[in-house]
Amino acid sequence: MKKIAIVGSGISGLYAAYLLHNSYDLTIYEKNNYLGGHTRTLNINYNENVNINVDTGFIVFNKGNYPNFYKMLCDLKIDIEKSDMSFAITSTALEDPEIKFKDFNSYFANKARLLNPKYYNLLYNINRFNNLSKKTLNSLNIDNKKSLADFLNDNNFSKFFIESYIVPMGSSIWSCNPSQILEFPYLSYIRFMKNHGLLSLINQPQWYVIKGGSKTYVEALKKLLKAKIRLNDEVLNVEKLENKLKITSKEGVSSYDYVIYSNHPNQVLKIGNNLDNEQRKAMDSIKYSKNAVILHSDCSVMPKNKKYWASWIYKKTNKSLPILTYWMNSLQNIDKNYPVFVSLNPGDKINKSKIYDIHELDHPIFNSEALVAQERIPDLQGRNLTFFCGAYHKYGFHEDGVLSSIEAVSKLKEIDN
Ligand SMILES: Cc1cc2nc3c(=O)[nH]c(=O)nc-3n(C[C@H](O)[C@H](O)[C@H](O)COP(=O)(O)OP(=O)(O)OC[C@H]3O[C@@H](n4cnc5c(N)ncnc54)[C@H](O)[C@@H]3O)c2cc1C
The missing domain is CATH 1.10.10 (Arc Repressor Mutant, subunit A)
Known part of the structure; x- marks a missing residue:
């Protein structure tokens, strides 16, 4: 069997492995101590008797826009449940600062708005x-x-x-x-x-979450995949030596026939010494922004009036950048007696004693340069024994990661035949 290294174990890397594991000798390198990348579920101890699984990265999907991802969940027999995708804003720029976009009643919850x-x-x-x-x-x-x-x-x-x-x-x-x-x-x-x-x-689509948290599907894949999984093993360098690749990671050096980069373009650039100028240019054109992701139980990020609480809250105050908060009880059907929120970039606004976890997750920036690079990527696949996948190939969501892996794997099979 030919040997393939997959760099990164987010949905894109895992889906590529799902498609290839019966025909190739696979090694998945992951620099974190867990599989899943942006699929990151934490188990928090709310109090002595209550443990809750909360998603701090990937949370929701729908059946219509995520057909390949949904099919994989069905094949893996993963239970899903309905989610609520209501949205509200609270902004000091507005004279009546809280608005919820769900239905007529929530929008006009303040009756004065009717006039x-x-x-x-x-x-x-x-x-x-x-x-x-x-x-x-x-x-x-x-x-x-x-x-x-x-x-x-x-x-x-x-x-x-x-x-x-x-x-x-x-x-x-x-x-x-x-x-x-x-x-x-x-x-x-x-x-x-x-x-x-x-x-x-x-006619908004019905959104779903994965029962027990998103990591459930990652655990099912881990059991299924015939692949060597190397956690805590960051790839540091990839070089091409004639018709093989030499991969140096934290734990050592190995040789492969192909590499699939399923990490982010800025991370590919750091290690991809096998790439040509065009491949490097495409990777360099897609930038990322850093997001601090805080898991906590501090209700102060929510609208003052509970009538306007929604699954997604966008809070804008005069002085700072907006804070985006996911109300995880509403999204993941968690008992509302134990409030849990995930806030992005809240600065120092969260009461420290109510924080469970602080993490950083990067998001692609889709400007016009990035769109040009996206169009170039299909032609760059296969050069220098290299394939690329990642949610950044399209809009940045889970199905995009899956689609990018389908495309990369199909090109790999075409070239390898
Ligand atoms: C807070 C948040 C919420 C989100 N919610 C949703 C949602 O509800 N629905 C949705 O569809 N999308 C959501 N997304 C978008 C999400 O980013 C994508 O859906 C998807 O999970 C990205 O997958 P990926 O495989 O492209 O990258 P990642 O999941 O980021 O995987 C890349 C992996 O590569 C590893 N890596 C990097 N460099 C190396 C190296 N040198 N060696 C070894 N390993 C390396 C990283 O550690 C990481 O595990 C959310 C994103 C964020 C930040």
Whole structure:
């Protein structure tokens, strides 16, 4: 059997292994002490008698937009359960600072809003944005250089609309800061929104979580895969010696026929001394932003009024960058008597005594340079005995990681035949 090294054990690396493990001799290198990368479930001890499994990375998926990932869960016989994807913002920039976007009753929970034209106007503009975007997608003349900011500007969308809907929604989906979301290429943004049912106020997809936490599927894969798994073994260097690859990791040196990089492009660049200039350039064009991910039980990140509590909370205060919080009780159906939250980039706003875990997870930045690189990657696969996969190949989500592995593996099999 030919030998393949897979660098990184996120969904992309694990799915590549899932597709290849019967036909190749696989080694999965993972620098962390656990498998799964952004699939990271922690067991917290809430009190003496209560232990809870909480996801601090990948949480939700739906059946329509994640068909290959969902099929794998079915094959692995993983139990799933319905999740709630309500969304709320709390912003000191708004005169009435808390809004929940779930249904008519939550939106107008403050009855005074029924008499305030601003709130009808916001709904009107959400609808206008959605309709204009659907029209763009149907038109033959699409300007794919436009950023989201350009589009909003060209169509006179108000500051109120941008601050209370577009920016919170976009930065929550991509866990990035407001300026990054406005730089997002408009076409890519609306394609994603359309695919996920987000260009419509009704007919949203049903979202799901994995029962017992996302790590359940990683554990099932670990049992199934015929692969050598090397945890705590960071790859430090990859070199090409004639028709073999020499891989140096923390634990030693080994030789392989192929490498699949399923880590992030900035990490590939550090170790990929087997790559040519074009491969390096593509990797260099996709940048990442760092997110501090804090697991805690401090309710102060939530709206003051409990009526506006939702699964995703975008909180903006005057002085600081927004804080995005996932209300894990609502997302993962955890008993609400034991509040648990995951907040991204909260600075020092969380009461230290209520923190369970602090971790850093990086997120790709999808600017126009990154989109050009994404288009180049298929042609770069296979050169220098190298294949690439990762959620960064498309929109940055789990199904994107799976699709990237399907593409990389199919190219590998084509070349290896
Ligand atoms: C807070 C948060 C919440 C999210 N929620 C969702 C969600 O609900 N649904 C969804 O679809 N997506 C979600 N995502 C997006 C998530 O990033 C992707 O879905 C996906 O998990 C990324 O997978 P990946 O395989 O591309 O990368 P990763 O999971 O990041 O895997 C890369 C792996 O490579 C390893 N590695 C790096 N360098 C080396 C080296 N030199 N040697 C060995 N190992 C190395 C890393 O340790 C890591 O394990 C979320 C992301 C974040 C940050």
